[in-house]
Amino acid sequence: MEPTVFIQWKPSYSVGHSLIDRQHRIVIEVINELYLARRRGHQPGRLDALLKRLDQYTKAHLSFEERLLLENGYPDLPAHLELHRVMKARMAGLARLGEAMGEEIAEELFDFLKAWWLHHILEEDMKYSEYLMKE
Numbered sequence: 211m212e213p214t215v216f217i218q219w220k221p222s223y224s225v226g227h228s229l230i231d232r233q234h235r236i237v238i239e240v241i242n243e244l245y246l247a248r249r250r251g252h253q254p255g256r257l258d259a260l261l262k263r264l265d266q267y268t269k270a271h272l273s274f275e276e277r278l279l280l281e282n283g284y285p286d287l288p289a290h291l292e293l294h295r296v297m298k299a300r301m302a303g304l305a306r307l308g309e310a311m312g313e314e315i316a317e318e319l320f321d322f323l324k325a326w327w328l329h330h331i332l333e334e335d336m337k338y339s340e341y342l343m344k345e
Contacts, residue, residue, distance in 0.1 A: 225335045238327065244260040264304075265301045268301045275335075
């Protein structure tokens with residue numbers, strides 16, 4: 211039986227900020243959509259559209275998070291910005307893969323997306339979660 215989701219949202223992923231949590235859930239939903247479209251076969255252009263959507267939403271989310279951290283004087287902002295810079299560049303490259311994505315690349319892509327987002331939320335974003343709650 212085929213899994214219905216690639217990444218299952220868990221309450222432990224919450225950073226305690228409703229907008230950030232909502233945005234993280236949307237990122238995970240788009241990754242799940244992309245994963246299922248790839249596994250089930252797809253209409254031409256569907257992977258391209260989903261990868262572009264993920265790229266655009268990732269950039270919008272990371273920019274929102276950066277503004278929030280800047281406004282709140284987050285002390286580790288420079289290091290957090292560097293992580294975001296690297297991810298934005300990586301997503302721009304991935305967004306160009308689309309229909310040309312072979313099986314091996316697809317596996318690497320999904321492994322990367324899952325590992326990066328879960329690490330980022332559970333490790334990096336949780337650092338500012340504690341800081342924002344102290345405010």
